[in-house]
Amino acid sequence: MRHGFRLHASLAATFVVAALSGLGLAMPSAAAPLGWQASYGWYTELDDSFVGLGARLAAGTITVIPNAEWLFEDHGSIYTLNLDATMTVMPLGVATGYAGLGLGMLTVDPDRANSRSDMTVNLIAGAGLNAIPLKPFAQLKYVIVDGDDPIVFSLGARF
Numbered sequence: 001m002r003h004g005f006r007l008h009a010s011l012a013a014t015f016v017v018a019a020l021s022g023l024g025l026a027m028p029s030a031a032a033p034l035g036w037q038a039s040y041g042w043y044t045e046l047d048d049s050f051v052g053l054g055a056r057l058a059a060g061t062i063t064v065i066p067n068a069e070w071l072f073e074d075h076g077s078i079y080t081l082n083l084d085a086t087m088t089v090m091p092l093g094v095a096t097g098y099a100g101l102g103l104g105m106l107t108v109d110p111d112r113a114n115s116r117s118d119m120t121v122n123l124i125a126g127a128g129l130n131a132i133p134l135k136p137f138a139q140l141k142y143v144i145v146d147g148d149d150p151i152v153f154s155l156g157a158r159f
Contacts, residue, residue, distance in 0.1 A: 041154030
């Protein structure tokens, strides 16, 4: 079972790299501006807060966001690696509403036990302000993972 998971994780990583490479080759740089985002929030099921950092690759109304989140855990470490994509569904001059989905890998590594990694599916909804240079956003993410399915609340800034 463990070897099968590593094979699936390797295939998922290969898919992510190929998708990001293809995105960069298919569009000129002017059509796909690069940005960054930083976030802070909490996972409801795990009852832990986190910090996150990600890149933003925009092409029209679609934004691809490879990102990582580090959860603050007392007795071990928990982190996620995600490839999310969002689409603008409510474009306004001052604010923008968006929805999206993504794939992720949630890794739990307790101090006195074996580590475990699970594939996740992320369902995303959020809104961001566009009127100031440091663009704040608020987001809800429903993480579908083997069993727990936490809801993630986050606040952040796009730059």
